[in-house]
Amino acid sequence: MTPRFLVSLFIGACVLATAAPALAQGPPPPRQGVQGGRMGGPGGMRMDPKAMEAARMKRMEEELTKLHASKSQKEKVFAYMKRTGAQRQAYMKSHQGMDRDAMRKQFEKWRDEMTAFMKRTLSGKQFKQYQADMEAARKARMGGMRGGPGGGGGPRGGKAG
DSSP states (O other): OOHHHHHHHHHHHHHHHHHHHHHHHOOOHHHHHTTEEESSTOOOOOOOOHHHHHHHHHOOOOHHHTTOOHHHHHHHHHHHHHHHHHHHHHHHTTTTOHHHHHHHHHHHHHHHHHHHHHHOOOOOHHHHHHHHHHOOOOOOOHTTTTTTTTTTSTTTTTTTO
């Protein structure tokens, strides 16, 4: 064997020795809450339904604590959310790929029903604060969307020339 062949063999062995452990690791694990680590359509993450429901419950727990809701009020709200969450998951599972407008109408209906339930459950002062908090959260979510409320929609925030 020639020295040149031995050097080539040595270099090839070194490349394989360094690449093998990296290749053996496989793909990174999906982030928690993301189903299969995939993107859920253009630009959105598809979360695991259980993770979404847990996040929803956590946000409501924080909101009810902020509102100084009683134990009875919290129990009623969480029972309602658990019941409607199961209905929501069943709907989403049976209507995958449905027209966005039809889905939006369904979600608006659920939001209106939740608002009516909260109005019946909370005191007047609590409900007023709840509405203000929900509106602020909605504006925060929509604020980053181009063309949404406060988003401008045109070039450079809607300012011409």
